[in-house]
Amino acid sequence: MDLMPNGEQDEIAATVAAFLVDRVPVVGRGREHVVSGPEIDAGIWTECAELGWLSLGLPESAGGVGYSLVEEMMLFRELGRGVVPGPFLPGVLAAHLAAAAGDLDLASTIASGAVKVALGTPIGPVSIGATVAGDLSVTHVDDAALVLVCDDRSAALVSIDSCDVDQIDPVEGSITTGHGRADQVRATVHVDAATEPIFVRGLVLAAAAATGVAEAVLELAVAHACERVQFGKPIGTYQAIKHRCSDMKVGADGANAQASYAAVCVRDGIGAWATEAAIAKYVADEAARLNCEGAVQIHGAMGFTSEALPHRYVYRAHLLGRTLASRAALLDRIIGRDMARA
Amino acid sequence: MDLDFTPDERAFRDEVRAWLADHVPTEPRPHGDGPDSREFDLAWQRAQYDGGWAGISWPAEFGGRGLSTIQQLIWYEEYASADAPWIGACFVGINHGGPTLIARADDEQKSFHLPRILRGDVVWCQGFSEPEAGSDLANIKTRAVVDGDELVVTGQKIWTSFANMADYQELLLRTDPESSRHKGLTWVICDMSAPGITTRPISTLDRGAEFCEVFYDEVRIPISNVVGDIGDGWSVAMSTLSLERGTGFMAEIIDTTKTIDDLIELARHRTGPDGRRPLIADDEYARRLAALKAEITTLRSMAYRAISRNRRAGQPGPEGSMLRLGYGNLLQSMARLAMDMLGTDALVYIDRFRSGGWSGMWLRSFASGMGGGTFEIQRNIIGERVLGLPRDRS
Structure with a gap:
């Protein structure tokens, strides 16, 4: 038993972090709340795909790097820390889906970054199988050819053109978002959860991204608390600030520990792995939200501006908390009380 | 990253489980803290000594079992799963005084005191x-x-x-x-x-x-x-940490996980606020229970990570304060939820060691914000020694 990353896993995370700091640094948006133009620079997207970020956990037999959900989890934690745009979550999940459905060509095309996939989170009841029907909240719409739709029973890819997506003005302005409706759309590929638990994988990876948000925004708060002097001392000296930072640290560490535990459980089929993943998503979303609130408050008026960085994390935490499953739906899964099916 | 146990570790778990099944006392710890409870606590310590399980973290040369970190983890997991008794009056000798003697005492002090602590002769x-x-x-x-x-x-x-x-x-x-x-x-x-x-x-x-x-x-x-x-x-008082790997905390986490499961079971059978359906059918109660389950599960993961980290480092770091703070808060919110669920049935005092002792548990939960350092001190430690925020004291 060892729940700390091994040397190789640490190295993957460090390599990803170094690339992101260099190539996709986190910047304040100033007045530019909403991205204009492509969601992610085409060159950077291709480079990330070439680095294997979309195929990290895919078996080598399916053209992947051959690592597992654990390494993917560590990648997504870094993507969350860097509030990186781009359809990484649906891309990774869709490559797994295509591979599990036996369409290796599609899996490798998606993993190469050549075909982008959007993510459709069900709004109300959505039927997912050979045909897909229902309302969807669609993220990473920009330049996507397919939409990944999944729940705890199955997952499917459908053509985005068949989903009638209307783009909205999103709160998280770096991620292109819309509403879609699949009206008995025929799936390109689909797979049931017993064959490949795409939804549960997604919960772990979204949890990892929210963990990264919770950690990075805490670091901003701590740096500001060490720097900002009022009443003659750095404000982090005062317990009102210090203790809030400590609570934020407990939340972030808990999120990271649970994301790690859940990733190992899902990878190795240990215990109640689906529940572990739901718990990981719930605690990470909570930590991300609470830490964003704390970081804005600790930054004072500066925290309310779009020139300081906390707002970027506020937006991302808001989106992640509405990705794949809501807080209430996660809690109902955790207690074994599925309202949708009752 | 893995959660695997080796064949040796699994065999060890079987050995521990079998011994505990045969030796854990069936009668509850006596109420109050008089001579009866002293005798109860010492008798259980003596039973562990006779079975070869006393001082699991103590080195063998001092009469302990000298278990590896992972074996200690297994011991505590099985200990809690078997409903083995709270250590009670033996706590300081086994977990604090004894380890300090091992780290710093002279040979005469060790040879006199350590066997007496292990054998359950003294409190x-x-x-x-x-x-x-x-x-x-x-x-x-x-x-x-x-x-x-x-x-x-x-x-x-x-x-x-x-x-x-x-x-x-x-x-x-x-x-x-x-x-x-x-x-x-x-x-x-x-x-x-x-x-x-x-x-x-x-x-x-x-x-x-x-x-x-x-x-x-x-x-x-x-x-x-x-x-x-x-x-x-001061340095002698701090040296007790030398044997500590954070494994004992797993027993508390497993105990509390079982208590939360009991609370969920209670919610399935007790009538909820609408006077018709069970509590579990009420959104507020169901989700508060789910949040508790999520929090205790997360603390378990944090403890596993801390144990993994301590094993590599050879001793615990200031991160232990995060577990203490998170766990203390959880105990308090769990007890509060139990009181809300019970309504006027919570008016009766029942000792926390007895079945249905929710009110006793709630009253006890106030102490979790003080024992082993108040919440405020834990937050200072996290803020200063983990996050590196500036100190404001000498």
Whole structure:
């Protein structure tokens, strides 16, 4: 038993972090709340795909790097820390889906970054199988050819053109978002959860991204608390600030520990792995939200501006908390009380 | 990253489970903290000693079992799963005084005291806190004057659990009257039967009676009872961490996981606020229970990570404060939820060791914000030693 990353896993995370700091640094948006133009620079997207970020956990037999959900989890934690745009979550999940459905060509095309996939989170009841029907909240719409739709029973890819997506003005302005409706759309590929638990994988990876948000925004708060002097001392000296930072640290560490535990459980089929993943998503979303609130408050008026960085994390935490499953739906899964099916 | 146990570790788990199944006492720990509970706690310690399970983290050369970190984890997981008793009055001897002796005592002190602690012959208590030295522990004022080959001790300790039934005390004293803060302190083994010692029980809001004040009126303690050097007491007091790997915490987490499962079971059978459906059908209660389950599961993951990290580092870091803070908060919110679920049935006092002892558990939960360092001190430790925020104290 060892729940700390091994040397190789640490190295993957460090390599990803170094690339992101260099190539996709986190910047304040100033007045530019909403991205204009492509969601992610085409060159950077291709480079990330070439680095294997979309195929990290895919078996080598399916053209992947051959690592597992654990390494993917560590990648997504870094993507969350860097509030990186781009359809990484649906891309990774869709490559797994295509591979599990036996369409290796599609899996490798998606993993190469050549075909982008959007993510459709069900709004109300959505039927997912050979045909897909229902309302969807669609993220990473920009330049996507397919939409990944999944729940705890199955997952499917459908053509985005068949989903009638209307783009909205999103709160998280770096991620292109819309509403879609699949009206008995025929799936390109689909797979049931017993064959490949795409939804549960997604919960772990979204949890990892929210963990990264919770950690990075805490670091901003701590740096500001060490720097900002009022009443003659750095404000982090005062317990009102210090203790809030400590609570934020407990939340972030808990999120990271649970994301790690859940990733190992899902990878190795240990215990109640689906529940572990739901718990990981719930605690990470909570930590991300609470830490964003704390970081804005600790930054004072500066925290309310779009020139300081906390707002970027506020937006991302808001989106992640509405990705794949809501807080209430996660809690109902955790207690074994599925309202949708009752 | 993995959660795998080796074949040897799995065989060890089977061995532990089988032994516990045969030896865990079936009767509950006696109510109150009188002679009965002392005898109960010591008898269970003796049973573990006879079975070869005493001092699982103590090195074998001092009579302990010398288990590896992972074996300790397995022991505590199985211990809690088997509903083995709370360590009670044996806590300080096994987990604090004993490890300090192992780290710093001389051969004579070790060979006299360690076997007695392991065999369940004696109860130890801790004499650190004072009326003016709580969170600010370095403000210790109880003084000791050297007189020939003895220390003469005058002063007062407080919040001393089990002082009224203890044989020995780990006592932290100020031996240099000119000193202040962490300097000039001395760690000494105090025989609780020495003339001049008076203990007074302090009753607590959960009707416990283990808390005491201890008064010292020119109590004479042989200098040969000093552990480490005179004036080096602070570092001796901190050396207890040398055997600590954070594994004992798993037992508490598993106990609490079972308590939360009991609470969920209660919610399936108790009528909810609408007077018709069970509590679990109510959104608010179901989700509060789910959140509790998520939090205890997350604490388990944090403990596994801490144990993994401590094993690599060879000792625990300040991160342990995060577990303490998270766990204390969880105990309080769990107890509050139980009180909400029970409505007027929560009006009856039931001792926390008895079945249905939710009100006793709730009253006890207030202590989780103080024991082993208040929430506020834990937050200072996290803020300063984990996050690197600036200090505001000497």
